[in-house]
Amino acid sequence: MxxxxxxxxxxxxxxxxxxxxxxxxxxxxxxxxxxxxxxxxxxxxxxxxxxxxxxxxxxxxxxxxxxxxxxxxxxxxxxxxxxxxxxxxxxxxxxxxxxxxxxxxxxxxxxxxxxxxxxxxxxxxxxxxxxxxxxxxxxxxxxxxxxxxxxxxxxxxxxxxxxxxxxxxxxxxxxxxxxxxxxxxxIADTHCFNVDGVSFTLLFSGNNNIDYERIAKDLTPICKHHLDLFGAPRAIDNYLFMTLLADNGFGGLEHKYSTALLYPRFDLPQVGETGKKTDSYITFLSLCSHEFFHTWHVKRIKPNVMVKPDLSQETYTNQLWIYEGFTSFYDDVTLARTGVIEPQKYLDIVAQNVSRLLQNAGRLKQTAAESSFDAWTKFYKQDASATNNIVSYYTKGGIIALGLDLLLRRESANKVSLDMLMQLLWQNYGIEEKGTPDNVIQDLCKTHFDIDVSAYLDQVVYGTDDVALASLVSEMGVDFHTRPRVSSDDKGGLTSQPAVINQLGATLKPASFGLTVVQVFEGLAAMDAGILLNDVIIALDGHVVNAQKFQRLLDNAQASTVEMTLIRDGRLLTLPLDVVKARADMAYFTITDQQKLSKWLAR
CATH class of the missing domain: 2.60.40.3650 (Immunoglobulin-like)
Structure with missing residues (x-):
């Protein structure tokens, strides 16, 4: 035939x-x-x-x-x-x-x-x-x-x-x-560059004024890091970064010899622009780093059920915390290791991820393994209650990977690291695409390093404990802290701005008049007051509010309860709101030993 x-x-x-x-x-x-x-x-x-x-x-x-x-x-x-x-x-x-x-x-x-x-x-x-x-x-x-x-x-x-x-x-x-x-x-713009004999092509939709040489220069050490980490045999000779540019939008999807990206066109550096890297450009480099890392870790090293998945229906695995989580750790740390961003900037990015978890009551209800298994519904089909009920295997998985690296270093007197574990995964499973069992991490650590990480994984992967960063990050030469937020758009990280005093416990966005409630966080004042999704807050203690005025009025409240006026489904309501001190749910790191941090960042 x-x-x-x-x-x-x-x-x-x-x-x-x-x-x-x-x-x-x-x-x-x-x-x-x-x-x-x-x-x-x-x-x-x-x-x-x-x-x-x-x-x-x-x-x-x-x-x-x-x-x-x-x-x-x-x-x-x-x-x-x-x-x-x-x-x-x-x-x-x-x-x-x-x-x-x-x-x-x-x-x-x-x-x-x-x-x-x-x-x-x-x-x-x-x-x-x-x-x-x-x-x-x-x-x-x-x-x-x-x-x-x-x-x-x-x-x-x-x-x-x-x-x-x-x-x-x-x-x-x-x-x-x-x-x-x-x-x-x-129609597309293309730019080619070479890293250790591997040919890379950048493709961007349309014709643009983007500084492709700068992007290629910044991606070169990132690509080299990943190539060096996994070593021989080489998985690729050619690779295509394919980017669809839009006014808005974000995404990335890995393939064996390419990646497809979606990114806002004006968040990328334009020809003639100088100065420091913007946060949005750093995010793009991290996205490229993430998807290129998947060349090995997902496309070749993969869960056993994903070696030959049934594409007609869901294929379940509880290992996505290993694959998306570990990749989420490496996408950012690689930028710091290669000097693309400063160490403090990297620590601020980690702090933002930790802050996202600390605000997420769902992390205390769903494990990282359960999040992996339920990706098909609970993660990919999130509703407004997701933050209260689920945890991201990307975000928590990345923090689990950081904690595992620090744990391996501490238990081995700095002779073993997560890099060595990644190399074992590649050599034992990736080269022949054998597929990993659920216990692959604890098994490799015990067999090859004689380090038992099962208790750690039972707590943070199969249980809902937070990673004990405060006791682990000394291996990096840094200290871990928490603080209240400084504004409604605070994402976490080191800052000198003054913190807010009182906390609503909801995410708001400007409406044509007032502020629309888009998230309500479990265990905080807004939920206790009965504020619901899509309510439109129009006044606090009789004063019409916008985003800035609302927080100022809440911080300056003299009584233990204030009066909230809102519109709900065409009805005008007045609710009592308890004035609650802002909780310390924003993370940040300070460097205590620059030499130790530099050593940790070096492969």
Whole structure:
């Protein structure tokens, strides 16, 4: 049986956000074939039902010679994403159109500048052909003069066909490999740089005035750090950072040889700009660091159930705290290790993550392992109560990784670190993509380091204890502190600003008149007073409020209770609010031993 599936992707009509796919299936041994589209994309743990975007689909056979005519074959839809066709083993062609209007890095999107397409939202799989070679032609609609200057970009290997200005040819050795290469077709800026023999390409949608040389210069030591950490054998020779620029938006999704990013265009450095790195630019570098780290840790080192996951339904694991959590530790610490940011800036970023946890009552109800398992619903489908009921396996997982590194150093007199554990994961599981068991961390630490970390993991991973940073960070040469917030937009970290005196216990945003309640935190004054989500606070003790005036009035309250006036679903209400002193739920670190911190940051 021929083992080649041939796909043709055509940018059909960007005005209608549509592309078309033609799939040629060769002669085969089965009377019936099943066609299906994944319902989720690896790395993003939520069922997205990509097949809902298929507009029309048909199957034809015949026309192998001048005397034959095309014959339509009936398709039977079996479920939301699966079709069956009776082919009698004959070659056939599947044609379908897809609606692409999801501006994210998980699906497909098309506008007047570009088309971005993930294979999971575009390419049907064929039963009996899961391990077949997949060939792809990408072509433009030749009748559309507005896209004649578009070009195709992907990390998928190029096929050795002759290419024209309106057609590109690629190949993958299996369907799983095929759908792991996101595709960009359109107008783009590109910039290439080399790190230790690995070729990197930066791609940004549209034409921009972004300082790509500066970004490449800052990413170079970050990429080198990750390459050096995991060492031989090299996982890649080429890598593509593919960034969709928008007015707003944020996201990143890892692939084996590329990453797809979504980022605000004016949060990146422009040509001619000088000065210190902005917080938003540091966040972009950290995002790149995070997704590139996944090249090893997620795409090759992975939970055992993710080696060959069922993309038609949820695949559960309680290990995401290891994968997203450890990566969340390395994405930021790498910037400090390589000198891209100062040590104090790194400590402030860690403090912001800790502050996020300290404000989150959900951390006392859900474990990091449970958060991993429930990612499909509780994490990826959060509602306004999430902060009170769940914990992030990203945020707590990153703090768990920091604590584990400090614990390993303390128990080994600085002879063992988390870096060494990552190298063991790569050597024992990543190179051959074997898949890790749930107890992999405690097992490796005990077997290779003779350090028992099970009690620590029982407390902070399988239990709801906070990581005892105050007793661990001395290994870094720093002290851990907490303080009240200094303003409504305080994220944590070292500051010289005066703290607020009293605390509402809710997140507010400006409304056309007054302040809208968008979060209410468990155990604080707002919830005790009966303030609800979407209430609009308009006055405090008879004085009309905005964001600045509200906090000032609350801090200067002379009585133990104040009168809150608000609108709820068209009704005017007055509620008594207890005046409660602000709690110390903002974290910060101070450096006590600069030499010790520098040593900790050195690999």
């Amino acid at each position: 021929p083992s080649v599936l041939h796909y043709t992707l055509t940018i059909a009509n960007w005005r209608a956000h549509q592309f078309t796919v033609t799939l040629d299936i060769p002669e085969h041994s089965k009377n019936m074939l099943e066609l299906s589209l994944p319902s989720w994309i690896p790395g993003s743990y939520m069922v997205r039902d990509f097949a809902k975007s298929i507009i029309d689909i048909n199957v034809t056979t015949g026309a192998n010679s001048e005397n034959e005519h095309l014959s339509m074959l009936p398709l039977v839809k079996l479920d939301k994403q699966t079709w069956r066709v009776e082919t009698q083993g004959k070659p056939c062609t599947i044609r379908y159109s897809v609606y692409a209007n999801d501006l994210s890095i998980r699906s497909a999107f098309m506008n007047d500048q570009y088309a971005f397409i993930n294979g999971t939202s575009a390419f049907l799989s064929v039963s009996e052909f899961e391990n077949a070679r997949c060939e792809l032609d990408i072509q433009l609609n030749e009748n559309d003069p507005d896209i004649t200057d578009w070009k195709a970009y992907t990390s998928m290997p190029t096929r050795a066909d002759s290419a024209s200005s309106s057609e590109w040819h690629f190949v993958a050795q299996s369907y799983d490999e095929f759908i792991d290469h996101p595709i960009y077709v359109g």
